[in-house]
Amino acid sequence: MTDTAAPIQEATLWSDALWTARVIKNEDDDGWAVAMTRQGDPEPALVGPWTMGRDKKNPKPLDAPAFHTLVKTANEVLRRHEQQLHARLNKHVSVGAGSERIRVSLQIVPDEDNPHAMLRAHDESGSELAELRVKPDFRLNAASAEAWIESGFEKPR
Incomplete structure (x- = not known):
């Protein structure tokens, strides 16, 4: 129509x-x-x-x-x-890191050929601290966010 x-x-x-x-x-x-x-x-x-x-x-x-x-x-x-x-498809968690809070977000990209997710960290002012491509089944929670921050934003195992 x-x-x-x-x-x-x-x-x-x-x-x-x-x-x-x-x-x-x-x-x-x-x-x-x-x-x-x-x-x-x-x-x-x-x-x-x-x-x-x-x-x-x-x-x-x-x-x-x-x-x-x-x-x-x-x-x-x-x-x-x-x-x-x-x-x-979009999750986030805020965790304390030192004297400030860091917002860690996970955006899943459900691409049929190449599914993945983007893990990002932002400080309180909204400035991006890190961005990393991860598997789409990455489990974002306070513990995994803190571990990522403490590792210096290295790729999680």
């Missing part, structure tokens, strides 16, 4: 320039589900139960308030996934 395509507003299919809501048969039971797919994405960002209509057989038709609620929910799901991914 291109940005110039007209929105679709049918009983079981609604779309705008960014999202498509499609009411589908729930494979797990006799009910219905709704799938929210962002334009260009191969899979739905959100699949959830959908309400039965008055006849208790067919799905309740989509409408503007339901579509807007589904868009908001799907955006929130994507945002949470992005936050979880960021948290999994």
Whole structure:
């Protein structure tokens, strides 16, 4: 669907320039589900139960308030996934070294061909003290950060 395509507003299919809501048969039971797919994405960002209509057989038709609620929910799901991914790939710890604190961070680069991580140390003013490429499974914690600092920022074993 291109940005110039007209929105679709049918009983079981609604779309705008960014999202498509499609009411589908729930494979797990006799009910219905709704799938929210962002334009260009191969899979739905959100699949959830959908309400039965008055006849208790067919799905309740989509409408503007339901579509807007589904868009908001799907955006929130994507945002949470992005936050979880960021948290999994970026870690940091602050440790005391002498009279000042040093912030040690680990940024994992999930490259398919050459996965690695960058270990960095910054002083309290934000100046970089050291940077080192490490294996992506490097475990950053207070002990490993202190050991790296005490070694003079040598490559951990």
